[in-house]
Amino acid sequence: MDASPILLVLNEAGLGAAEDIARRFSTARIHGLAGRVPSADTQFNETIDHIRLLFQAGHPIVGFCASGILIRALAPLLADKTTEPPVIAVSEDGSSIVPLLGGHRGANELARLLAKALGGHAAITTAGDTRLGVALDAPPDGWRLANPEDAKPVMAELLSGASVRIEGRADWLKEARLTEADDAAISLIITEHPEEGSPTRLVYHPQKYALGVGCARGCDARELIDLVEAQLAGAQIARGAVACVATIDLKADEAAVNALASHLDVPLRVFSAEELQRETPRLKNPSNVVFKEVGCYGVAEGAALAAAGPFGTFKVEKQKTDNATCAITRSPKTIDVTASGRSRGHLSVIGIGPGKDDWRTPEATRLLAEASDVVGYSLYLDLVESHITGKTHHNFPLGAEEDRVRFALEEAGKGKNVALISSGDAGIYAMGSLVYELLHRNEEYGGVSDAAKRVSVTNAPGISALQACSARIGAPLGHDFCAISLSDLLTPWEVIEKRLRAAAEGDFVIAFYNPVSKRRRTQLAAAREILLEHRSAATPVILGVNLGRPEESIRVTSLHALSVDDVDMLTTVLVGSTNTRTVMRGDGKPFVYTPRGYAKRIDAPGAAPAASKPAPTEEKSAQADVQDTENNT
Structure with a gap:
C-alpha cells in the first residue's frame, strides 16, 4: 500500500474508533460527512460520490459504517481486482473488521492491524487465507507467479480437497495448510528456470537475479531486448526470476533501458559512477574505455553486482552487441530492489483545478497519493492537505516560481517521486511550461542538472479557471475564445496590447488571467477601453472569484461597468463577444452563453x-x- 488510508466516518457513532486508529497510524486521515462529523480532517457532502473519488484515486478506504454502503458505492466501478485499492468495512464500535476488496493487495494485512489496535475481529473471507493459510495468486515480495491466470482453477481444486505436489523449496509455503501427496495431479513448481505452467501446475520463480545493462545513446530497444533474451535463454534463467534491470544513472532516461524494464515488468534501478566504481575488484571485464567515458570500469557488470549485493556472483559475464551490453548476477537470496541504487526519479505536474475535490481528476488525486514529496505555493498545498498527509512538504512563496520548479526537478533527479502542484491546469499560465523550459535550457543558462533532466514527467490536466467560470454561469465559451494574461511582469505591455487588439478585432470571447494585483491597477482598464472600440458597452462580462471554494462568488456585469475595484488576483474575468447573450431565468438568476450558429x-x-x-x-x-x-x- 503506497497511499495513506482514508478513515471514512458517517456519524458520531463511528468517530471514536476512527480517532483511535488515526492516533495510532499517523498518516491516516479522517474524512467525515459534513454536518455530522464536524471534527473530521476533511468533510464531504455526497457520500457515494466521495467514496468513488477516493477509490478511483487509489486510496485505501476504511469505512466505519455498514459494509452495504461501501458495496453499493463501489459496485459500478469494479473491474480489475489486481489494481483496485484495499477497502475495509469496520463496525462503528470497532468490533468487526471486514476486508471487502483488495485482500491480497493489503486489505487483509491492514484488517489484522486494525483488529489488533481496536481489540476487534478481522473477518478475513479470502478463501485461500482462511482455508489454506496462503494466497497462491499473490506470492510474497521477491517471488513471481509465472502463470497467474491459472491460479483460480488451482485454488478451486485445493479448496475442494485436492492434494498437491510441491517441487522445490519456498519457505513461505511451509505454514500453508496444504495436503501434500507425491502422486497429486496438482503441482506447485519452485524454480529459477523457465517452466511451463498450466491449470494444474503453478510455477513460482524466486527473484534472485539482477540484470545489469549498458548501451549507446539512442540504442534501438529491440537490440537490447534481444541481447538480454538470448542471455537469459542461454543461462536457463526464467524471466520471472529477474528482480530488476540495473544501470548507471546516466542511462536513467535511455529509451531502450526503460523499454527493457517494461518488457520484463521489473523495476529499473540506477547507480552513480562512484557506486559502480566500488565494484571494480569484482569485475570480470574492466574497461579503460568505459572509465574514460563514464567514470567507472564497467557499467553492465558493475550494475549487476551492485544490485545483487555483496554476495552476488556472476551467472553471465558481460556480453555485447554493437550498441548494447548486459551481464547477469545471482544473489543467494531473493533481492530487495529497494535496498540498493535508486529508481528513476519522477515528477508529476499536477493541476488540482480551482480547489474543489469534485473538480480534481482521479488521475491528479492518484498522483498526489503516490508522491513522496509535494512542492507548491502554500495555498495550493492547503487545498489538497487531506491527500498529502505524511508526505514531505516543500512550500514556496508567490514570486518564487522558477525556484519552485527547479527544486522539484532536482528532488526528482535524486530518485524521488515528486508532485509539483498548481491550481487550475498546470499547463495554462502555471508551472507546466516552466518545467519544460528548464528541461530545455542548458545548465549554464539557468537550466537544471543532468540528473534532473533524466526524470520522467507526467502532466496531469486540471480544470482551468476559465472552464470553471464558464460552467458556473452557462456557456460563454461556446464559440471561439482566447486567454490573455494582463500581467506585464514577464511579457511587455506593448505585446499584451497588440494581442488585445487582435482579439478584439477577431471578436473572440476573452478570458483574462492575472487581471490586477496590488501593483498593477491600470491594465484591466486599458484592456476595457480597447475592447470598447470593437464591441458594445453592454457586452456581458463574468467575474468569477474563488471558484470551487466555499467563498465562491460569480456575477455578471457589462463591459461599460467593469471596474478594477471589482477584481483581484483571485478573479477570473470572461468578456463576451458581440454574439454573447445574457438571459434572465424565471428564478431571477442569469445565464450567459455564446451561440455557435x-x-x-x-x-x-x-x-x-x-x-x-x-x-x-x-x-x-x-x-x-x-x-x-x-x-x-
Whole structure:
C-alpha cells in the first residue's frame, strides 16, 4: 500500500474508533460527512460520490459504517481486482473488521492491524487465507507467479480437497495448510528456470537475479531486448526470476533501458559512477574505455553486482552487441530492489483545478497519493492537505516560481517521486511550461542538472479557471475564445496590447488571467477601453472569484461597468463577444452563453423544417437548446 488510508466516518457513532486508529497510524486521515462529523480532517457532502473519488484515486478506504454502503458505492466501478485499492468495512464500535476488496493487495494485512489496535475481529473471507493459510495468486515480495491466470482453477481444486505436489523449496509455503501427496495431479513448481505452467501446475520463480545493462545513446530497444533474451535463454534463467534491470544513472532516461524494464515488468534501478566504481575488484571485464567515458570500469557488470549485493556472483559475464551490453548476477537470496541504487526519479505536474475535490481528476488525486514529496505555493498545498498527509512538504512563496520548479526537478533527479502542484491546469499560465523550459535550457543558462533532466514527467490536466467560470454561469465559451494574461511582469505591455487588439478585432470571447494585483491597477482598464472600440458597452462580462471554494462568488456585469475595484488576483474575468447573450431565468438568476450558429442553420433560406431534416443526435439536441433559449428570451 503506497497511499495513506482514508478513515471514512458517517456519524458520531463511528468517530471514536476512527480517532483511535488515526492516533495510532499517523498518516491516516479522517474524512467525515459534513454536518455530522464536524471534527473530521476533511468533510464531504455526497457520500457515494466521495467514496468513488477516493477509490478511483487509489486510496485505501476504511469505512466505519455498514459494509452495504461501501458495496453499493463501489459496485459500478469494479473491474480489475489486481489494481483496485484495499477497502475495509469496520463496525462503528470497532468490533468487526471486514476486508471487502483488495485482500491480497493489503486489505487483509491492514484488517489484522486494525483488529489488533481496536481489540476487534478481522473477518478475513479470502478463501485461500482462511482455508489454506496462503494466497497462491499473490506470492510474497521477491517471488513471481509465472502463470497467474491459472491460479483460480488451482485454488478451486485445493479448496475442494485436492492434494498437491510441491517441487522445490519456498519457505513461505511451509505454514500453508496444504495436503501434500507425491502422486497429486496438482503441482506447485519452485524454480529459477523457465517452466511451463498450466491449470494444474503453478510455477513460482524466486527473484534472485539482477540484470545489469549498458548501451549507446539512442540504442534501438529491440537490440537490447534481444541481447538480454538470448542471455537469459542461454543461462536457463526464467524471466520471472529477474528482480530488476540495473544501470548507471546516466542511462536513467535511455529509451531502450526503460523499454527493457517494461518488457520484463521489473523495476529499473540506477547507480552513480562512484557506486559502480566500488565494484571494480569484482569485475570480470574492466574497461579503460568505459572509465574514460563514464567514470567507472564497467557499467553492465558493475550494475549487476551492485544490485545483487555483496554476495552476488556472476551467472553471465558481460556480453555485447554493437550498441548494447548486459551481464547477469545471482544473489543467494531473493533481492530487495529497494535496498540498493535508486529508481528513476519522477515528477508529476499536477493541476488540482480551482480547489474543489469534485473538480480534481482521479488521475491528479492518484498522483498526489503516490508522491513522496509535494512542492507548491502554500495555498495550493492547503487545498489538497487531506491527500498529502505524511508526505514531505516543500512550500514556496508567490514570486518564487522558477525556484519552485527547479527544486522539484532536482528532488526528482535524486530518485524521488515528486508532485509539483498548481491550481487550475498546470499547463495554462502555471508551472507546466516552466518545467519544460528548464528541461530545455542548458545548465549554464539557468537550466537544471543532468540528473534532473533524466526524470520522467507526467502532466496531469486540471480544470482551468476559465472552464470553471464558464460552467458556473452557462456557456460563454461556446464559440471561439482566447486567454490573455494582463500581467506585464514577464511579457511587455506593448505585446499584451497588440494581442488585445487582435482579439478584439477577431471578436473572440476573452478570458483574462492575472487581471490586477496590488501593483498593477491600470491594465484591466486599458484592456476595457480597447475592447470598447470593437464591441458594445453592454457586452456581458463574468467575474468569477474563488471558484470551487466555499467563498465562491460569480456575477455578471457589462463591459461599460467593469471596474478594477471589482477584481483581484483571485478573479477570473470572461468578456463576451458581440454574439454573447445574457438571459434572465424565471428564478431571477442569469445565464450567459455564446451561440455557435445553429439557429442560423435552422432559419437559412430553403432549409428543411427542423423536424424533417436528418441530423446527428448531438446536432438535434443543440438545435433544441437554441430554440428553448430563444423562447426564454
